[in-house]
Amino acid sequence: MAVRRLIDMLVAAAALPLALPVMAVIATAIKLTDGDPVLFRQVRVTKGRRRFELIKFRTMTDARDARGHLLPDRMRTTRLGRFLRRSRMDELPQLWNILTGAMSLIGPRPLLPATIEEAGEAGRRRCEVTPGLTGWAQVNGNALLGEQDKFALDLWYIANRSLRLDVMILIRTAGVAICGERFNPSSIRRAHEGHSRRRG
Incomplete structure (x- = not known):
């Protein structure tokens, strides 16, 4: 754990100054096209x-329907937001979350408190590790996956994580940013099988 934390701090500390000019351009573009915040x-x-x-x-607006309910995410995501999400550049400010220790480079994506509570035992196990900027679910389909698949992949990662696996995730994250998300049925099947064996 100490080695992981050291790597997180070194990478985030080195990446944040390099990312600042890009972040300034992104912030300006959002302000000009979509306004604050x-x-x-x-x-x-x-x-x-x-x-x-x-x-x-x-990456989204607060657009609502006639009843005042928020529209679906896909209808509220801006054109610039779609690009930022696909390239993962919307996550760059989370380098600060990594520096403060709330997040890691690799791990399950951080969830809402209500989602963790509703997940019960799976939610508790998910909180055994620090959430990450990218993770196993993000390189095996991410937005193409349902919540059950994401949870299964996250729990598989927690049970099998290693520095070798983390390096693989970093490499595949770069591929996703360039080529887009791809559904990986073999990884999803293996994750569900492993989760079933642990429950049994």
Whole structure:
């Protein structure tokens, strides 16, 4: 754990100054095309079920229907937001979350407190590790997956994580940013099988 934390701090500390010019351009583009706020802030859960404020670039509007209900995410995501999500550049502000220790480079994505509570035992196990900027679910389909598949992949990662696996995830994350998300049925099947054996 100490080695992982050291790697997180070194990488985030080195990457943040390099990313600042890109982040300044993104912030300006969001402000000019979509207005304020530039950043999206939301309370999420980290290791040990502690809460923290996740930050990322805003990619959606608050557009609502005639009844005042928020429209589906796909209808509220802006053109710039779609590009930022596909390239993962909307996550760049989370380098700060990594520096503060609330997040890691690799791990399950941080979820809302209500989602963790509703997940029961699976939610508790998910909080055994620090959530990540990218993770096993993100390189095996991400937005193409249902919540059950994401949870199964996250739990498989927690049970099998290693530095070798983390390096593989980093490499595949770069591929996703360039080529887009791809559904990986073999990884999903293996994750569900492993989860079933642990429950049994």
